[in-house]
Amino acid sequence: GNSVTQMEGPVTLSEEAFLTINCTYTATGYPSLFWYVQYPGEGLQLLLKATKADDKGSNKGFEATYRKETTSFHLEKGSVQVSDSAVYFCALGGYQKVTFGTGTKLQVIP
Amino acid sequence: EAQVTQNPRYLITVTGKKLTVTCSQNMNHEYMSWYRQDPGLGLRQIYYSMNVEVTDKGDVPEGYKVSRKEKRNFPLILESPSPNQTSLYFCASSLAGVSEQYFGPGTRLTVT
Numbered sequence: 001g002n003s004v005t006q007m008e009g010p011v012t013l014s015e016e017a018f019l020t021i022n023c024t025y026t027a028t029g030y031p032s033l034f035w036y037v038q039y040p041g042e043g044l045q046l047l048l049k050a051t052k053a054d055d056k057g058s059n060k061g062f063e064a065t066y067r068k069e070t071t072s073f074h075l076e077k078g079s080v081q082v083s084d085s086a087v088y089f090c091a092l093g094g095y096q097k098v099t100f101g102t103g104t105k106l107q108v109i110p
Numbered sequence: 111e112a113q114v115t116q117n118p119r120y121l122i123t124v125t126g127k128k129l130t131v132t133c134s135q136n137m138n139h140e141y142m143s144w145y146r147q148d149p150g151l152g153l154r155q156i157y158y159s160m161n162v163e164v165t166d167k168g169d170v171p172e173g174y175k176v177s178r179k180e181k182r183n184f185p186l187i188l189e190s191p192s193p194n195q196t197s198l199y200f201c202a203s204s205l206a207g208v209s210e211q212y213f214g215p216g217t218r219l220t221v222t
Contacts, residue, residue, distance in 0.1 A: 032208040043200060043213040044153075051208070089152060093208040096160065097168060098143060102152035 002027045006090045006101035013080055013108050021075040021104045023064075023090035032093040033057075033066050033073040038103070039086045047075075047088070080108045112137045116201050116214035123191060124222055131186045131217050133201030139212070141204045142184040143168065144176065146197040147216075153200065158207070159184055191221040 007022040025033065035047040035057070048057030053068035062077045073090060085108045090101040114135045123129055135142065143158035145168075155168030159178040173195055175187040184203075188195060198218050202211040 030208075034210065036211075036213075043215050044202075044211075045213070046210045049210055091153075091211075093204075093206075093211075096166065096207050097158065098155055098207055098211065099169075100145070100153040100155075102150060 002031065002092050002094055002097065002099045004090050004092050004099050004101040006088075006104055008102070009087075009105040011104060011106050013106070015082055015108055015110050016079045017108075019075070019077040019080045019084075019106070021088055021090075021106070023073045023075065023101060025071050025073065025090075025092050025099075027071075027092055027094065029095060033064070034091040034093060035062070035064055035073070035075050036089045036091060036100075037086045038089065044089065080106070082108045082110055084108050112212070114201055114203055114212050114214035116199075116217050118217060119215060120218050122220045122222065125192055126190050129188050129191060129219075131188075131199060131201075131219070133184045133186065133214060134182050135184075135203040135212070136182065137203060137212065138181065139203035139205055140181070141206050141209070142178065143202050143211075144174070144184070144186045145200045145202065146170065146195075147200060148197050156186070156199075160207070188219075191219075193221050195219065196221050 036044040048059040050057040050066035144156040145153040157176040159165045201214040
């Protein structure tokens with residue numbers, strides 16, 4: 001079946017540092033890939049998505065590229081802010097099931 | 111406003127007492143699903159529904175039931191809750207499994 005593996009946290013960065021959160025997947029068919037963000041005490045909301053190989057999703061300074069050759073969808077941001085502190089989930093949307101990674105907690109300190 | 115609603119938001123119950131968590135969406139989405147979130151395990155899909163009267167098991171369906179009699183509603187039923195079902199539950203809807211999921215606010219369930 002499908003699976004998603006993302007780097008374990010927590011990740012602690014200073015403000016304005018570069019962020020990378022790794023995500024790799026295994027899948028059959030042609031899934032879509034997503035990054036969701038969960039702020040403290042809230043539900044999940046979509047951060048960005050990519051629906052096919054080589055697509056780049058971007059939003060709020062975050063980017064991720066759907067790499068079929070390396071089965072990866074790493075999340076990056078050039079300069080993080082304190083307000084980016086949250087839990088980030090990589091997810092794979094298949095025709096039927098949706099599979100999430102275990103989440104990576106990011107803490108950005110001033 | 112497009113939204114997914116869940117009720118109740120918080121629930122404390124005892125082992126074996128049947129309960130239902132309701133979920134409703136107003137976006138005319140065909141795909142709905144339930145997840146549980148546990149520390150270190152991320153979100154795991156319990157059940158999903160691709161359309162009215164079409165439901166199927168996700169990765170952790172044991173101890174749960176669902177029904178989809180109307181497009182907008184997808185209740186989660188725990189017929190005999192046990193302490194290992196203590197968790198944070200999210201309902202979500204989307205156009206399809208490959209589409210962006212819209213999440214409800216979550217239901218925190220404690221089973222003693």
